[in-house]
Amino acid sequence: MKLIIGGYAQGKLKYVLQNYCLGADSVWEGTLPTGKPAAETLAGEDEAGVSPVVINRFHIWFRERLEAGEAPEAVIREYVTGNPDCIIISDEVGNGIVPVDALEREYRERLGRILVELAQNAEEVVRVICGLGQKIK
Template sequence: MSTRVTLILGGAASGKSAHAEQTCFNSEKRRVYLATSQILDREMRVKVDKHVVQRGDGWTTYEEDLELSPILDSLEQQQICLLDCVTMWLSNHLLAGSDLQVVQQELLAAISRCKADLVIVSNEVGMGIVPDNALSRQFREAQGRLNIALAAQADCAVLVTAGLPLILKGAV
């Protein structure tokens, strides 16, 4: 089982990734970054490059858009892993036609097996209006279920809004 699981939730551009990075910097463990986004256009490339600069040196980086279990299983107790983010991971699976319940259960099992501390970033997508199309509604519902399951499994859950963290569960 992982030593400690911290879930960082927030809306888009809320400061959740910066807060998650700072959480990792506060640890004396070796830092690992597990990136889940697919870089399909220039805008995403710019965003990813900005995050790389913001993090700085001293990270071992893995890029994996679907199969997180092998990487999580390979981590060691003396590491802290920033998983950024499960929202992109879930979106990738939805668009790939995966069974979302199955992949969610696989992710939760991998988290429980992981030996490293984990800091998991996820978007809170349920605070806006009801989406106008079925795919968006399916995603919103799946993301909500995933966030509930991650929060239940986490030792600490933090909501970040306007760059300000609000502890929902546990202690920092």
């Protein structure tokens, strides 16, 4: 598993597609793969496993699960175990004033901690700033 993190609109997806030579058909937007990729192509059909799955906007998926009162940590752990080749892209959201709202606070803390855990288990961690990838693991 590879983990790509960085601020909003820093070029994380572009970095991934270019550096790992992947097409848009590998990309899942704000969701874990449950069927066909968002930008599905004919060639991609029924060939899951040929190119690695890219989960873009992981933080959006995570936040939606939190808002629904679910435990997304367990779900992503299980997914990564079953799909060790996946690439996870997430915004970093912890670098701000601690919010007054309890859910906002919980979102930042829990997303931060699951990213720490994913980074520990990742074979590669890249932080993207201004479109440039800084390989930190």
